[in-house]
Amino acid sequence: MAANQPVLRVQQLAVSYGGLTALDDVAFALAEGEVLGVAGPNGAGKSSLLKALAGVVRPAAGRVAFGEEPIFDGSARVARGPRWAVRHGIVLVPEGRHLFGDLSVEENLRFGAYLLGAHRYDEDLERVYTLFPKLRERRQQKSATLSGGEQQMVAIGRGLMARPRLLLLDEMSLGLAPAIAAEVSSALVRLREQTGLTMIVVDESLKRLARMTSRVLFLARGRVHSELDSQGMRVDEANYLLSSF
Numbered sequence: 001m002a003a004n005q006p007v008l009r010v011q012q013l014a015v016s017y018g019g020l021t022a023l024d025d026v027a028f029a030l031a032e033g034e035v036l037g038v039a040g041p042n043g044a045g046k047s048s049l050l051k052a053l054a055g056v057v058r059p060a061a062g063r064v065a066f067g068e069e070p071i072f073d074g075s076a077r078v079a080r081g082p083r084w085a086v087r088h089g090i091v092l093v094p095e096g097r098h099l100f101g102d103l104s105v106e107e108n109l110r111f112g113a114y115l116l117g118a119h120r121y122d123e124d125l126e127r128v129y130t131l132f133p134k135l136r137e138r139r140q141q142k143s144a145t146l147s148g149g150e151q152q153m154v155a156i157g158r159g160l161m162a163r164p165r166l167l168l169l170d171e172m173s174l175g176l177a178p179a180i181a182a183e184v185s186s187a188l189v190r191l192r193e194q195t196g197l198t199m200i201v202v203d204e205s206l207k208r209l210a211r212m213t214s215r216v217l218f219l220a221r222g223r224v225h226s227e228l229d230s231q232g233m234r235v236d237e238a239n240y241l242l243s244s245f
């Protein structure tokens with residue numbers, strides 16, 4: 001891929017569920033190593049966007065390309081599914097974590113590598129445990145008995161075990177106390193600094209998004225309302241903008 005080519009290009013993307021339009025005419029591009037935040041009120045289409053990129057939801061129209069590869073092209077009738085996406089490095093950490101509660105932390109993490117087929121997990125596991133030291137202490141513990149924050153760390157770790165090139169994180173702070181949410185987002189900032197991984201992050205807190213991302217896309221009623229640079233973003237003003245949607 002040429003250096004100036006976006007790693008992800010989304011054009012005129014539409015998603016609908018029966019008669020309900022969840023996303024309409026959404027367009028943006030993402031450069032390699034960029035971390036994009038997505039904000040918007042409930043029902044704005046944030047999860048639908050991540051699911052469409054991960055091949056979990058089939059768009060109604062538009063085009064999505066990952067590097068040179070089309071993920072979806074309405075006019076060419078190309079629609080990739082979730083297996084294709086994971087194998088090509090697009091990994092979704094879904095809202096709600098979806099862990100196997102009866103399995104241990106390490107078994108859940110290993111599951112993230114499952115779709116990649118046979119490869120050595122040890123180095124990947126080590127990287128996850130370095131990012132989230134709490135998980136190393138609890139590697140044999142059943143996931144259901146972890147705290148919410150630890151479960152979220154397992155969900156992110158499981159995503160990392162799939163060796164992502166684009167990591168999609170949906171509402172990772174949902175239900176977490178602010179201090180724990182801050183701990184999880186600090187880990188993502190370290191991940192970004194250490195690996196340069198390209199990510200899209202949905203989070204209800206603009207303050208956390210401002211720390212984690214380089215720019216934030218605001219969705220309202222399924223459309224891109226505006227986009228702000230995270231560095232110069234005044235969180236109070238951005239919150240005011242959000243409340244006006």
Ligand SMILES: Nc1ncnc2c1ncn2[C@@H]1O[C@H](COP(=O)(O)OP(=O)(O)OP(=O)(O)O)[C@@H](O)[C@H]1O
Nearest residue numbers: 017020021022040041042043044045046047048049
């Ligand atoms: N499987 C589905 N079937 C029908 N409608 C759906 C489905 N999933 C989402 N929707 C609808 O699509 C719209 C966008 O939902 P989506 O979950 O993408 O929004 P969101 O911005 O992630 O919201 P939230 O912040 O509440 O998670 C909403 O009106 C929602 O009710």
